[in-house]
Amino acid sequence: MATAGKVIKCRAAVAWEPKAPLVMEEIEVAPPQEGEVRIKILYTSLCHTDLFHLLESTDNKGFPTILGHEAAGVVESVGPGVTEFKPGDKVIPNSGCQCRECKFCKSPRTNLCERSWVNDHIEYMSYPKTSFTCRGKPILQFTNTGTLAEYIVIRQIYVVKIDDDAPLDRVCLLGCGVTTGYGAAVNSAGVTPGSVCAVFGLGAVGLAAVMGCKNAGASRIFAVDINEKKFEKAKVFGATDFLNPKAYNKPISEVLIEMTNGGVDFSLECVGNTEVSRLALESCAKGWGLSVLVGYTNTDFSSKPIQLIYGKTWKGTLLGGFKIKDGVPKLVLDYMSGKIMLDEFITQRMKLEQVNDVVKLMKNGECIRCILDMSK
Amino acid sequence: MVAMETEGKVIKCKAAVAWEPGKPLSIEKVEVAPPKAHEVRIKIAASGVCHSDWAYLYDIAKMKPRPFPLVLGHEGAGVVESVGPGVTKVSIGDKVIPLFLPQCGQCERCQSPKTNLCTKNWEKTQQGVLADGTSRITCKNQQVHQFIGISTFSEYTVVPEDNVTKIHPDAPLDRVCLLGCGVSTGYGAAVNTGKVESGSTCAVFGLGAVGLAAVMGCKAAGASRIIAVDINSDKFEIGKTFGATEFVNPKDHSKSIQEVLRELTNGGVDYALECVGDVAVMRAAVEACSPAGGVCVIVGWIEVEELSLAPLDILLGRTLKGTYFGGWKSVEAVPRLVQDYLSRKILLDEFVTHRLALDQINQAFDLIMSGKSIRTVIEM
Numbered sequence: 001m002a003t004a005g006k007v008i009k010c011r012a013a014v015a016w017e018p019k020a021p022l023v024m025e026e027i028e029v030a031p032p033q034e035g036e037v038r039i040k041i042l043y044t045s046l047c048h049t050d051l052f053h054l055l056e057s058t059d060n061k062g063f064p065t066i067l068g069h070e071a072a073g074v075v076e077s078v079g080p081g082v083t084e085f086k087p088g089d090k091v092i093p094n095s096g097c098q099c100r101e102c103k104f105c106k107s108p109r110t111n112l113c114e115r116s117w118v119n120d121h122i123e124y125m126s127y128p129k130t131s132f133t134c135r136g137k138p139i140l141q142f143t144n145t146g147t148l149a150e151y152i153v154i155r156q157i158y159v160v161k162i163d164d165d166a167p168l169d170r171v172c173l174l175g176c177g178v179t180t181g182y183g184a185a186v187n188s189a190g191v192t193p194g195s196v197c198a199v200f201g202l203g204a205v206g207l208a209a210v211m212g213c214k215n216a217g218a219s220r221i222f223a224v225d226i227n228e229k230k231f232e233k234a235k236v237f238g239a240t241d242f243l244n245p246k247a248y249n250k251p252i253s254e255v256l257i258e259m260t261n262g263g264v265d266f267s268l269e270c271v272g273n274t275e276v277s278r279l280a281l282e283s284c285a286k287g288w289g290l291s292v293l294v295g296y297t298n299t300d301f302s303s304k305p306i307q308l309i310y311g312k313t314w315k316g317t318l319l320g321g322f323k324i325k326d327g328v329p330k331l332v333l334d335y336m337s338g339k340i341m342l343d344e345f346i347t348q349r350m351k352l353e354q355v356n357d358v359v360k361l362m363k364n365g366e367c368i369r370c371i372l373d374m375s376k
Numbered sequence: 377m378v379a380m381e382t383e384g385k386v387i388k389c390k391a392a393v394a395w396e397p398g399k400p401l402s403i404e405k406v407e408v409a410p411p412k413a414h415e416v417r418i419k420i421a422a423s424g425v426c427h428s429d430w431a432y433l434y435d436i437a438k439m440k441p442r443p444f445p446l447v448l449g450h451e452g453a454g455v456v457e458s459v460g461p462g463v464t465k466v467s468i469g470d471k472v473i474p475l476f477l478p479q480c481g482q483c484e485r486c487q488s489p490k491t492n493l494c495t496k497n498w499e500k501t502q503q504g505v506l507a508d509g510t511s512r513i514t515c516k517n518q519q520v521h522q523f524i525g526i527s528t529f530s531e532y533t534v535v536p537e538d539n540v541t542k543i544h545p546d547a548p549l550d551r552v553c554l555l556g557c558g559v560s561t562g563y564g565a566a567v568n569t570g571k572v573e574s575g576s577t578c579a580v581f582g583l584g585a586v587g588l589a590a591v592m593g594c595k596a597a598g599a600s601r602i603i604a605v606d607i608n609s610d611k612f613e614i615g616k617t618f619g620a621t622e623f624v625n626p627k628d629h630s631k632s633i634q635e636v637l638r639e640l641t642n643g644g645v646d647y648a649l650e651c652v653g654d655v656a657v658m659r660a661a662v663e664a665c666s667p668a669g670g671v672c673v674i675v676g677w678i679e680v681e682e683l684s685l686a687p688l689d690i691l692l693g694r695t696l697k698g699t700y701f702g703g704w705k706s707v708e709a710v711p712r713l714v715q716d717y718l719s720r721k722i723l724l725d726e727f728v729t730h731r732l733a734l735d736q737i738n739q740a741f742d743l744i745m746s747g748k749s750i751r752t753v754i755e756m
Contacts, residue, residue: 109669110693122688262484277687287491293690302684305658308674308698311491316690 012149032079068147095143183320185212193217201271214238391530411460424451452528501525562589564702574598587651595619
């Protein structure tokens with residue numbers, strides 16, 4: 001490529017400070033160093049974690065930054081020591097990583113990697129080091145990705161190579177939301193055939209969790225949301241029952257316990273709300289119920305320990321428990337063979353310049369996923 | 377069958393009665409009615425004194441209220457004195473352990489391999505009465521409630537047949553009584569609920585009987601490091617007896633205990649068992665776990681307070697669960713645990729630090745509060 005080894009000037013949507021609109025800027029993207037890959041981003045979408053950081057941050061630590069962590073593109077160039085990738089490869093950059101060498105990567109119990117930015121830099125939601133600059137100022141890469149930029153540079157351990165025939169404008173969703181929700185059901189919860197499940201929150205992550213419950217053979221899937229407009233889409237993904245908590249004058253956990261004669265076998269919280277986390281746990285069956293926390297927030301949540309003593313389990317998930325280099329390529333193939341849906345998550349398609357419109361749509365619950373086309 | 381001279385009659389005997397919360401137990405002469413259908417009357421030979429007994433009397437802010445007056449005690453062993461109509465599983469003269477957790481074998485929970493929480497008579501026994509809604513103990517013409525349907529602080533008690541298990545005739549009742557609660561709970565928390573794996577690193581918070589049993593369970597499961605945590609360093613010696621490899625007193629460190637443990641283990645333990653019953657300790661136990669698949673088991677009993685956690689601590693990959701009676705299906709498991717003791721696979725003698733008569737039972741509570749005892753056994 002004509003750009004290999006050189007600084008690339010390109011467009012990006014920069015978040016200069018919390019709660020402010022994103023600004024289209026020309027940025028400079030440094031060439032990849034040892035072990036790094038520079039990727040031309042072709043399609044990206046926003047996730048509620050991006051919105052959370054932009055709208056809910058209480059300080060400037062993680063700013064200025066380039067958001068975006070759900071994307072697909074092609075390798076533009078690679079740095080020294082990179083053998084797994086070559087220019088032209090179709091790839092999905094990821095906010096989780098897999099080095100394959102550390103004790104975490106070698107353990108079947110976790111998808112964490114000792115080298116992940118999550119271990120040391122969570123307060124910035126980024127590595128301190130960045131390959132982005134704008135008017136001489138360093139710009140962070142949100143969750144080590146920053147895909148609201150035409151080009152990004154990340155370490156190879158965060159890059160997933162996918163099938164050459166994969167349609168990038170759809171499989172970009174496997175960078176975060178769909179992988180997270182689907183994996184939360186099939187990996188983290190380990191939903192079993194014939195089981196009864198409840199999914200709280202019907203955004204992309206929740207709908208992917210519904211799809212995961214269905215694929216795992218659940219016999220009954222309760223879709224729970226205060227926005228009933230989402231029930232139709234939940235049905236598409238496999239939900240069997242639909243509950244709006246605002247339609248009842250008692251906690252939704254009590255409703256679920258009554259409807260299931262004791263509680264659900266698995267519940268998945270896909271909102272990122274502390275009260276919903278509690279309700280999801282309390283909706284589970286005594287003795288064996290398992291609740292998976294999927295939605296992110298930084299506020300403490302609570303419940304009575306007696307819920308656990310009486311046999312319920314509480315666990316969480318990052319990226320659906322998938323080891324990304326192993327899991328994501330398989331999901332791409334699953335999509336290509338019709339085992340999982342992706343098209344049905346896409347409700348809008350826009351250009352990068354319209355990114356603030358997407359933020360607004362997501363805030364208003366009028367969007368499941370909007371695909372941003374990065375081309376000029 | 378050898379008929380007891382007391383069979384079918386009301387028995388007058390001694391019991392330690394809690395007339396009201398916050399007051400010492402009162403040794404009283406009580407009347408114990410004969411067993412009704414599907415009930416068993418047991419002559420209690422020995423009973424352990426558990427922290428929960430103390431808590432329901434003196435720390436009621438942390439517990440759901442129980443009706444008073446009440447005979448406490450849920451860690452006993454004895455001999456069947458008589459059985460009511462329909463009882464086929466035990467006979468007069470059998471050595472038995474009454475169980476606060478039943479196993480009917482028929483309900484959905486008993487049929488499931490995932491849980492031990494039998495539902496038979498649950499609501500009734502939690503309210504201190506038996507299947508027909510009444511207790512079998514009266515004192516001064518007043519009904520006295522039976523703690524969790526058991527009441528082992530009485531020379532005689534009556535329990536539902538699904539709340540009793542027959543044990544080996546050679547079992548020493550003054551030691552195997554501990555399998556009625558504390559030891560089974562802690563040991564099972566490690567081997568059943570936590571499913572501690574060989575070669576793993578564990579931390580046990582709180583070195584009372586439950587915590588020491590958890591240490592023993594971690595060792596039996598083949599853990600390579602067992603870090604015992606307690607604010608009372610006097611307990612470290614006995615911790616070693618049960619298998620602890622390291623000892624940490626939180627008071628010796630300015631950092632939080634979870635930070636200390638994460639540093640000691642290069643990122644966190646594989647399994648943490650909270651055996652104190654304090655929500656702050658529970659949170660510390662969660663945060664002491666490795667984010668990469670670490671498992672925290674809540675063992676300590678608490679009913680009212682709330683546990684607060686940071687979502688990220690769970691999202692990264694920790695699992696939080698709890699245990700009731702160590703996850704054992706009670707009727708079938710306790711006889712096996714007795715057998716394990718008789719064949720020296722588990723320790724019991726080492727838990728007993730004091731022996732008292734029923735008349736001295738309030739001293740047992742004092743010993744608990746002073747931290748000087750692990751288990752006091754009341755010999756009837």
